[in-house]
Amino acid sequence: MHDKTISAQTYVVVCALLVVLTFLTVGFSFTHVPGLWHVVVGLLIALCKASLVVLFFMHAILSPRLVWTVIAVVCFWVGILFVLTLTDYLSRGLVPGMPGH
Secondary structure, three states: OOOOOHHHHHHHHHHHHHHHHHHHHHHOOOOOOOOOOHHHHHHHHHHHHHHHHHHHOOOOOHHHHHHHHHHHHHHHHHHHHHHHHHHHHHHOOOOOOOOOO
């Protein structure tokens, strides 16, 4: 039986990409952009870094379908929690005189 493995060169390339994305995050934090673009771009870079870590360093890229199913379900639930948190945050202050807001 032939086991799939990730080569050392792939680990070096992924690590270099993570370092470049970290420098990109720090560099972008010093730029002046309007509105919520700091949050949007920061979250996109963080999503790329998290994806690289999960795929290569946690070996999800070589995992069976069950692992991919668990990853998909977790992403779905985190997405629901993110949307619910965002709707709560964005709806605050819409009702005047509401206590606790």
